[in-house]
Amino acid sequence: MESERRVRITGAGIAEAPRARGARQRLLRALQGGRAEPIAGLARTVGDGGARRGIHALVNALAAEGLVTIEQPLIGRAQAFRTERVAAITAQGLDESAQPRLGPRQLEAIAALRGAPEGLRVADLGDRGIDAATVKRLASRGLVAVRTRRSERDPFGAAGAPAGALDTSGLELTAEQTAAMTRLEPRLRARAFHAALLHGVTGSGKTEIYLRLARTCIAQGRRVLMLVPEIALTPAVAARFRAAFGNRVAIQHSGLSDGERHDQWHRIRSGGIDVAVGTRSAVFAPLADIGLIVVDEEHDGSYKQDERPRYNGRDVAIVRARDQKALVVLGSATPSLESYFNAENGRYEKIVLERRVLDRPLAGVQVVDMREEMAAEGADVVLGRALVEALHRTIERGEQAVVLLNRRGYAAAVFCRQCGGTAECPNCSVSLTVHLQSRRARCHYCSYSMTVPRQCPKCAAPYLDHIGFGTERVESEVRKTVPRARVARLDRDTVRRRGAIAALLARFAGGEIDVLVGTQMIAKGHDFPRVTLVGVVSADVGLGLADFRAAERTFQLLTQVAGRAGRGDAPGTAIIQTLFPGHYSIRHACLQDYDAFFREELRYRQAMRYPPAVALINTIVRGSSLTDAMTTATDLARRVRTGPYNLRVLGPATAPLSRLRGEHRVQFFIKGTNRRAMREALVRALAHLPEHKRKIVVDVDPMTVL
Incomplete structure (x- = not known):
């Protein structure tokens, strides 16, 4: 699909x-007629060449000031409802005495249709060897009637939704689940806005609470919006809701085909469903009279869209619940600091589930200090001895294991022993990652790639090493050290094809895979009862990032992946390999002590004035040269800092990712407690910037500051 942006003037404009x-002035006057005008046409209206070249920046600046709005109609192949032809036997066809002489195929068709009073699809008759011409001849004799009906594309089958999900409405709830329902059901019946944080350990039965609340909501004649962070989680969640509510469940996410999205959107819009399940974009589903919104794994960064328009699906869900006078439930075993802070301060109701269903114990956690492993086994060791031995024992018992490393590829970089340089992306300030299967060195930001070099790109020396490792290397090591195991890998490199994620997870759930190696995709919300071992390789891989959320993300990822073990009858074990066993995020994750982590991390955030202690806007200025970007950022930061709002401004400074897709990046932070003042200060500062220099990203409440 392509799009053509159009611009419309506002009253302020x-x-x-x-x-x-x-x-x-020329642009605003060109829009006085009130119509939405294409940007290409406005470029000609504006006049001189310099202004025409900066038309997009000018339009974006006016939009930021509220003087125009930007509309983006879709242009592409329009989707229509799919139809199918259905043949049904007539009264004359049922009357054998009135039938003329019929051929063998015609008799076979009549016999088939007698057993199907509602009719059969002509395509299904074709599968039986009865072609369309035979059906047409029967219709011409009045023995069969053929009609056309709408046929919905089935996104559940296409997505590989797991079969056999059971309706659990008859199961007895745990005491904690019952207490949670006792508190939440009256909120739902009140038909007033209310926000609740459901903080439950992994395996505590949060999904069952969502289902019970949905049943109450639907009984009131209202509808349910169920959000999950990843497409991979949609099939399992949708299957649970379909087991409870039948076909009155729709799904919405970007993994559907255009036709499937068309049909699901119309099902939702027409009011023919009770529950919509989907990822971030489903928060905008055309669902009327919403009584319940659930944001599962509310802490997950996938809810934040980092491209325009930037928004956090969790925050939009809260706003939508307020507009609909609905209950919104934010669920997580590792809530975001912002949500937990709001719950602690009374903005959200806090409900806690401390125990797993059936009192199953949380996975026991063993920390392996990889400094000792390297001293014993060498610096290139990937799998420590404890993890290798545990993998062997797990496979011998016929159980399954998950091994996590949150980095793709085979090696993190190509290093030259002579000059000390690495193979770098020409467009971004990062090293190229080696992918052995494709024999390419690739940039994970702009997708630039080259053949894995045999000589140093800087000094031409042949003395090259591959340093660091990713999931491709881990998969290779598992296959080598545990040859009996059936091993598969789940990361973006292995699941590019549509439906591949669901298919791979279905194989793992079905016992066709013994060890699943992957990135954070394997840590999110999956329920595999036969998994008794979780291994984490390089648990500290994210701690070195220049990002105030690094410790929080590490704690969440380790706690979540440890929660994949021991969800069935057998107890689970997690083995965490790290170079920093004393780091507080790893220490608290191993104890699975969220409260202790929250208190310690909050002290750091308050001391350094980062969210949730204050609001934060990350302003990134892009430029063809570092000097241009720094000059523009310095001017903007000065205007914000010296304005009448008394805001704290940090920077400007070169961004940690200093060059991206060929552009230099400089950033500064605006910190404060008055969001309106922060916004007004930035808008005023931007108003002084020439239109052609406005290559700026404004990220409110950023999930990352790289």
Whole structure:
């Protein structure tokens, strides 16, 4: 699909037009008719070449000031409802005495249709060897009637939704689940906005609470919006809801085909469903009279869209619940610091599930200090001795294991022993990652790739080493050290094909795979009862990032992946390999002590004035040169800092990812407690910037500051 952006003037823009000057005035006057005009046409209207080249920046600047709105209609192949032809036997066809002489195929068709009073699809008759011409001849004799009906594309079958999900409405709830329902059901019946944080350890039965609340909501004649962070989680969650509510469940996510999205959108829009299940974008589903919104794994960064329009699906869900006078439940075993802070301060109701269903114990955690392993086994060791031995024992018992490393590829970089350089991306300030299967060195930001070099790109020396490792290397090591195991890998490199994630997870759930190696995709919300071992390789891989959320993400990832073990009858074990066993995020994750982590991390955030202690806007200025970007950022930061709002401004400084897709990046942070003042200060500062220099990203409440 392609898009053509159009621009429409607002009331504020009409008022501003007489006061504007230059290209701003010409553009605003060109929009006075009130129609949405294409940007290409406005570029010609603006006039001089310099202004035409900066038309996009000018339009974006006016939009930021509220003087115009930008519309983006879809242009592409329009989707329509799919139809199918259905043949049904007539009264004359049922009357054998009135039938003329029929051939063998015609008799076979009549016999088939007698057993199907509602009719059969002509395509299904074709599968039986009865072609369309035979059906047409029977219809011409009045023995069969053929009609056309709408046929919905089935996204559940296409997505590989797990079969056999059971309706659990008759199961007895645990005491903690019952207490949670006792508190939440009255909120649901009140038909007033209410936000609750459901903080339950992994395996505590949060999904069952969602289902019971949904049943109460639907009984009131209202509808349910169920959000999950990843497409891979949609099939299992949708299957649970379909087991409870039948076909009155729809799904929405970007993994569907255009036709499937068309049909599901119309099902939702027409009011023909009770529950919509989907990822981030499903928060905008055209669902009327919502009584319950659930944001599962609410801490997950996937809810934040980092491209325009930037939004956090969790926050939009809260706003939508307020508008609909609905109950919104934020569920997680590792809540975001912002949500937990809000719950601690009374903005959300806090409900805690401390025990797993059936009182199953949490996985026991063993920490392996890889400094000792390297001293004993060498610096290139990937799998420590404890993890290798545990993998062997797990396979011998006929159980399954998950091994996590949150980094793709075979090696993290190509290193030259002579000059000390690495093979770097020409567009981004990062080293190229080696992918052995494709024999390419690839940038994970802009997708630039080259053949894995045999000589140093900088000094031409042949003395190259592959340093660091990713999931491809871990998979290779598992196959080598545990040859009896059936091993598979789940990361973006292995599941590019549509439906591949669901298919691979279905194989793992079905016992066709013994060890699943992967990135964070394997840590999120999956329920595999036969998994008794979780191994984490390089648990500290994210701690070195220049990001205030690094410790929080590490704690969440380790706690979540440890929660994949021991969800069935057999107890689970997690083995965490790290170079920093004393780091507080790893220490608290091993104890699975969220409260202790929250208190310690919050002290750091408050001391350094980061969320949730304050609100944060990350402003990134892009430029063709570092000097240009720094000059623009310095001017903007000065105007925000010296304005009337008394805001704290940190920077500007070169961004940790200093070059991305060929552009230099400089950033500064705006910190404060008055969000309106922060926004107004930035808008005022931007108003002084020439249109052609406005290559700026404004990220409110950033999930990452790289």
